[in-house]
Amino acid sequence: MTDDLKSQRGYRVANTFVPARPLEPALYLVATPIGNLGDITLRALETLSGADVLACEDTRVTRVLLDRYGIVNRPYAYHEHNSDEVGPKLIAALEAGKSVALVSDAGTPLVSDPGYRLGQMAIEAGYKVVPIPGASAPLAALVGSGMPSDAFLFAGFLPAKDKGRRDRLAELSNVPATLMFFESPHRIGATVAAAADVLGKNRRACVCRELTKTFEEFRRGTLEELAIFYNDDERTVKGEIVLLIEPPQPPEAPGEVEVDALLRQLVASMPTAKAAAEAARVTGIARKDLYQRLLDMKDEDAGGK
Numbered sequence: 211m212t213d214d215l216k217s218q219r220g221y222r223v224a225n226t227f228v229p230a231r232p233l234e235p236a237l238y239l240v241a242t243p244i245g246n247l248g249d250i251t252l253r254a255l256e257t258l259s260g261a262d263v264l265a266c267e268d269t270r271v272t273r274v275l276l277d278r279y280g281i282v283n284r285p286y287a288y289h290e291h292n293s294d295e296v297g298p299k300l301i302a303a304l305e306a307g308k309s310v311a312l313v314s315d316a317g318t319p320l321v322s323d324p325g326y327r328l329g330q331m332a333i334e335a336g337y338k339v340v341p342i343p344g345a346s347a348p349l350a351a352l353v354g355s356g357m358p359s360d361a362f363l364f365a366g367f368l369p370a371k372d373k374g375r376r377d378r379l380a381e382l383s384n385v386p387a388t389l390m391f392f393e394s395p396h397r398i399g400a401t402v403a404a405a406a407d408v409l410g411k412n413r414r415a416c417v418c419r420e421l422t423k424t425f426e427e428f429r430r431g432t433l434e435e436l437a438i439f440y441n442d443d444e445r446t447v448k449g450e451i452v453l454l455i456e457p458p459q460p461p462e463a464p465g466e467v468e469v470d471a472l473l474r475q476l477v478a479s480m481p482t483a484k485a486a487a488e489a490a491r492v493t494g495i496a497r498k499d500l501y502q503r504l505l506d507m508k509d510e511d512a513g514g515k
Contacts, residue, residue, distance in 0.1 A: 221255040222280030230260030233309035237300075237332040239325065240311050241318040241344030244450075245422035247278050251344045255279055261311035263303045265296070265328075271315045288312065290324045297328050304337045316450075318346045348390045351418035351452035354428050358457060361387035368393065368401060375401065379408040389455040395419075395447040399440035405455060406433035414456040420449035464493055473504055482508075 220229040238257050243249040258264060259281045265288035266272035272285045288296045303310050312319050312328060319325035332339050348364045363385055368375045382389055393401050398417060405415070411434035419427045429436065440447060472492065476485035486501035
């Protein structure tokens with residue numbers, strides 16, 4: 211960066227120019243807006259304007275954001291097609307004592323993009339990695355969807371081919387958390403149809419589309435309902451999508467008759483304590499309660515003789 215550009219380091223908000231403070235040498239992973247450019251943070255603006263080197267997926271996309279806030283820093287392309295060539299150059303910049311900022315086209319870097327490899331390279335080389343938090347499509351989708359948020363699993367993109375997609379869904383079918391996926395508009399119909407078949411047609415889901423943008427949409431329903439909606443041949447789906455699927459419902463506890471039958475079957479071939487432990491594993495009922503039930507059953511049987 212030339213001395214002239216260094217003197218212009220900073221950003222502009224509401225016609226006010228804010229000079230950027232110098233950054234210590236490190237790799238800065240900067241979250242950027244996922245649609246609405248107003249969602250940038252002040253810390254992100256200071257980092258983007260103050261970094262010695264700014265790397266991004268697509269310079270044209272990042273340039274729009276930089277121009278919005280009057281940042282003159284020149285972005286350099288770093289993406290999956292040139293990461294083997296550009297990655298070592300960015301590490302060399304760190305070695306030379308420079309600050310390097312990395313952004314993706316939208317959202318938080320390293321989430322389903324090649325920034326992960328650069329982060330690993332920097333850590334392995336002993337350089338400091340600094341996250342600059344901000345917008346995240348999976349989290350925006352989660353809070354707007356109405357899906358349970360106490361536990362969630364982000365699983366990126368599902369495989370494009372039907373068998374691979376169904377196999378992956380089967381692997382995740384019993385995860386006790388809200389499932390979160392990125393999906394493309396031309397595959398969302400096939401994906402929710404496969405999910406209905408594999409996970410159950412009555413499992414609730416939400417298709418979150420164009421988050422933070424003008425046509426933001428949250429379409430909620432069962433997987434069967436969403437499969438019918440998105441597989442309508444006359445429907446055109448556009449925009450970026452996050453698909454959320456609720457956790458599996460816990461199995462219904464077995465009734466008293468079923469529990470007694472299981473206990474009789476088990477105690478016929480193993481000691482009472484072991485039978486109670488095995489029944490507890492199968493039913494989820496407390497072992498001590500099952501043990502007491504076995505003792506009561508023995509008393510009942512003895513009294514009936």
